[in-house]
Amino acid sequence: MPRLGKNTLLSFWEHKNWCQGRDIIVVGAGFVGLSAALESRRCFPDASITIVELSPFSGGGSTKNAGFVCFGSPSELLDDWNTLGPEKTIELVASRYNGIKNLRSNFSEEEIGYEPTGAIELFTDEVCELKEKTIEFLPTINGALEEVFGSKPFEVKSYKNGVLGANDVISSPMEGILDTSKLYRATLSKALYEGIDIINGCKIQNIERDGEGFRLDFDFGFFEAKEVMIAANAFAKDLIPNLDVQPSVNRVLVTEEIPGLKFNGSCHYDRGYVYLRRIGNRMLIGGGRQWGDGDSKEVENKLKSFLYKHIEGTSDAQVEYNWIGHLGVGASRDPIVKTIEPGLHVGVRMGGMGVAIGGIIGRELGGLPQL
DSSP, X not given: OOOOSSOTTSOHHHIIIIISSEEEEEEOOSHHHHHHHHHHHHHOTTOOEEEEESSTTSOTTGGGOOOEEOSOOHHHHHXXXXXXXXXXXXXXXXXXXXXXXHHHHHSOHHHHTOBOOOEEEXXXXXXXXXXXXXXXXXXXXXXXXXXXXXXXXXXXXXXXXXXXXXXXEEEETTOEEOOHHHHHHHHHHHHHHTTOEEEESOOOOXXXXXXXXXXXXXXXXXXXXXXXXXXXXXXXXXXXXXXXXXXXXXXXXXXXXXXXXXXXXXXXXXXXTEEEEEETTEEEEEEOGGGSOTTSHXXXXXXXXXXXXXXXXXXXXXXXXXXXXXEEEOSSSSOEEEEEETTEEEEEOOTTOHHXXXXXXXXXXXXXXXX
């Protein structure tokens, strides 16, 4: 694309006061991007800070989030234990749990719609081998995490209110659910109060060094900044090709209101690849990427079938909301927070845990600039 000499499609005022000579630009206005900008504001009270976001609703993936306040189901942690090793698994869980505690200390339950419902992991006949391995693993993971939580986080339960066709359930009383829009609005309000600019509808197409700073080209102009933080998670690889992060399509369905719905709280299934929760008198189900491409009709139908089969009272419920989100995943589940080169920093690869760790990763990212 030809390089513009000036932002010729912008007014003088837009170019001068929103695009030119910024101290810090953050790419991505999700939970990580907002938290990074707030941390940079704390470090540099007088800096000009701008967040650039492609989505019209600011949050990108964050406002498509299903609202789980979780740190990993037992079968998911078994998977991590085998691939990452015990030490890294414990470190990841501790980070997620600390993020949850920070979230609850920074916002009231009313502000973010938080409900301390606990969670269950559901096992069916289709995952019998996984169930046996997970239950065998339970004393190990409980012992390893007791110091993190102050008590054992998981327990096999027989109580399955509203759940059908489960041959075992593992309960986790320390998880919860929240209202994604309330959490996002509360975080966004803090950023706006701190004088951080947010510009929507801008897709950054290229970042290159320009003198002592950087130039960020978008579809009808460019920004200038001394320091850049990339918090675009699943799509960060578009700007930094060598990053080990890529988008994974995630389907999410929400039913119409269901009279007499018994199920409450949240539920994980098959290493966290499928997740369910209650929203008012509706049920949400999402994920299914172990079944194939989340963009496909096949995965959508499997999610519906799973919901109808395993949650009491849903068999006649119609799906009223149906959307696609994108997780940032890679070879490992641990996040990437690092400086790519002086002045250019990234904080990505939340692995579906953006609610729990978005604030922590954002603060870590926001501490990297050196103005």
